[in-house]
Amino acid sequence: MAVTRRTSRDIRSESRLDVLHALLLAGEASRGDLVGVTGLSNATVATVVSDLIEGGLVIEARRTGGRVGRPTTSLRLNGNRGRIVGVDVAETYIRATVFDAALDELASAEVAADEHDDDADYVVDRIVSALDAAIGQAGVARADVLGVGISLPGGMAGWGGVSAVVPDATWPHVDRLRERIDLPIVIDNPLKAIATAELWFGEGRRHASMITINLGTGVGAGIVLEGTILRGATNFAGEWGHSLLALDGRQCRCGRKGCVEAYVGASGIQQTLAGIAPAHPLAAETTQREFIGALAAALEPPSPDPAVSETMDLTARYLGSAIADLVAIVNPEMITLTGWTAWALGGHLVPAVRRRVIEESPGDAAAGLAIEVSTVRGNSVATGIATIALERFLSDVGLVTTRLPTAL
Secondary structure, three states, X not given: OOOOOOOHHHHHHHHHHHHHHHHHHHOOEEHHHHHHHHOOOHHHHHHHHHHHHHOOOEEXXXXXXXXXXXXXXXXXEOHHHOEEEEEEEOOOEEEEEEEEOOOOEEEEEEEEOOOOOOOHHHHHHXXXXXXXXXXXXXXXXXXXEEEEEEEOOOOOOOOOOOOOOHHHHHHHHHHHHHHHHOOOEEEEOHHHHHHHHHHHHOHHHOOOOEEXXXXXXXXXXXEEEOOEEOOOOOOOOOOHHHXXXXXXXXXXXXXXXXXXXXXXXXHHHHHHHHHHOOXXXXXXXXXXXXXXXXXXXXXXXXXXXXXXXXXXHHHHHHHHHHHHHHHHHHOOOEEEEEOHHHHHHHHHHHHHHHHHHHHHOOOOOOOOOEEEEOOOOOOHHHHHHHHHHHHXXXXXXXXXXXXXXXXO
16 A cells, blocks of 8 residues: 655645644734744744735734843734634534634524434425525525534444435435535535534543543544544544444434443433333423433432432443453553543443443553543534645645645
């Protein structure tokens, strides 16, 4: 297999991304600050900053000076360079979020989605409705939108002949989606989006190898190895939710039996509760996010619900065992939990999950491993896919040539 050699253009591209990333995290920094944070030379930072100012991505914010030495010019990202939109297409909702070019959130809009409607036109219509509503709320002219990132789950129709997620039906109709939106778009899956969000805004700043686990209706893992998102040969890496947890176990919506998702996805957690207390009122809750929220409320002192507490204990065992398999294969430094189930239940799950992972991981695979709820708040899928769209824009204007998604 041929090894791809990095050119000087690629190295310069990497340096631009490093400087952008550092400015994003700092908010404002001098050229000297950027040298210290990125490890790049003074000359490289000076050249990169010049490129980014010329491209309109960075501006000189203010000058500060003391009694000794030359004044220092601070730099920041130019949020007014344009607008970026991230669209999180999930099974039960579609949420569009508008960001400025510094990736500060400006406005968002959400529309409900029927998880049982697998018609591509229906999904496309809902995506366009959410996008138009968000742009309208932000007061943004379409001409100012630099790009739209759309996170589409999908691709799980192989095992049982059924689609594990409704938006799967939209993938073959990307051209129709592109025509309806009539803006530059990039499409990727939510696992790559959450990994990107963690790289730019979360623990990826401090850990080269990490896993971000998304918990919601679906379950998956965004995997980062040596600072790079693992995509796999067909961009399918990370579908850990459809790996085997229990031989001949519960039926998964993908058609297979015993998947991780069937135990730690929202409906799987509800099934666990129903097995413990069939008559429990929450076992009959029809809305997944309402169920998870009510579950969290039932765990609050002074009188936590015994059936719900037992459900959490079992769920932590399932999740910890499944994560131990990931740890054995990937050996990460850090694992973060994200998604609306993690936000609601993470505080109850993490301690027991951590113990289970340490018990079941082979050898020293979990030695020093940190497991926490992600610090990336808001909709990490929308944030991550918007970041991917910004990277694509940087590619389109010639500022970036590397570390780009293979998506459309």
